[in-house]
Amino acid sequence: MKLMSWNVNGLRALLTKMNFNSYLEEENVDIFCLQEIKLQDGQIKLEPEGYHVYWNYAEKKGYSGTAIFTKKEPLAVTYGLGIKEHDQEGRLITLEFENMYVITVYTPNAKRGLERIDYRMDWEDAFLSYIKALDVKKPVVLCGDLNVAHQEIDLKNPKANRKNAGFSDQERERFSQMLEEGFIDTFRYLHPDQEGAYSWWSYRMNARAKNVGWRLDYFIVSERLKKQIRGAKICNEVMGSDHCPVELTIDL
Template sequence: MKLISWNVNGIRAAVTHDFMTSFKTLDADIFCIQETKMQEGQLELDLPGYYQYWNYADRKGYSGTAIFTKTKPLSVKYGMDVDIHDHEGRLITLEYPDFYMITNYTPNSQTKLKRLDYRMTWDDAFRQYVDKLAQTKSVIFCGDLNVAHEPIDIKNDKTNHHNAGFTDEEREKFTQLLNSGFTDTFRYFYPDKADIYSWWSYRFHARDNNAGWRIDYFVTSNDLQTKLQGAKIHNEIFGSDHCPVELDIALP
């Protein structure tokens, strides 16, 4: 099974930048996107063979997630039943017979860390949410998690220390999440691979210089490690400030 995750930084803009060509080329069984930046009815995607599930933010042109899947799920859940976290369209959970599939667009702590306190509450709530699901069946979650976990995951770790996405607090929350029974699948296959990133600023020719961050992930509950087959970061694909990331896994 091929799984893809991509922060498209506005799906309507991405469609004008050849999103559909990339979508067809990647040919995922489940394709998750984040930061759709749209409301219901603003775009109709023609995706033959896929079921579509969208979660929209209350605020127009902001946040939002979607999942496109070839296999109809048993159930679909939007948000995590925590009111403070469920108005920005950041989470969709599909339930299948053997696993849960989640797309997640984690809140950014923003400039001067003005939203760091909120981000901490989100991280705690999300960890509790996936921990509870994992008591029932295996869990896969993916998306723009807005954290570069280790110095190897960011080009300029020293100059970015204490910036949003690379604070000690955010990195520690991600460590806590992994320690609760989850696997960063890219690092599972490539524990020492450096200079490979999934997001680059639009400023200072960052992508041309590969001055990036690895902040897009596939994470699985540890019981799925024996089923992991491969992980990729598709930095050859353009159309957003992020690139798609992939997980290949032996699931029905």
């Protein structure tokens, strides 16, 4: 099974830069998850042949939002965490299948000066509780922009960013806690020492060409699935967003 995840930083803008339907067909993806679609219902028509499509829009126009394209129809679809304060920005979709849950998530950014760090920590607590509850029932495959570079190897300039959003001690500790609770970072599981593996680059200072980036986009799976992981890839050659797609191949 092949899954992909991409923070598109505005799906309407992306569609002016590439033929998404053709890309989906070329990659032959079983499940493709998107974050930061920045859409409202009815603003685009995107119905790739052979896929079931699910959208979760933010209440605020032009902001956040997620989507999933799946070849196999799920047993059930859930939007959000079921907590009102966390479910206004379209950040989460969960698909239930016979043998697993698939989740796409766009984790809130702590923002400049960590002004939203308290909300981010509340989100982290609620989200961890949510995925742990699912994991009791079936294995979880989780993907998306988690808005954190976990270790120093996961960004170009760790020392300069130590207290910045995405590399604060608080955010990194919560990521570690998630792994300690029985989940696997699939890319680091297969590539523990690979440097320069980033999925986001600033638009400033020619950062992408210089590969001055951060690894913010992940596939996380329940630990009991680790022997079924076949491949984890960062598709940094794919343009169209300030993020690139990430990919997981798993035997399910």
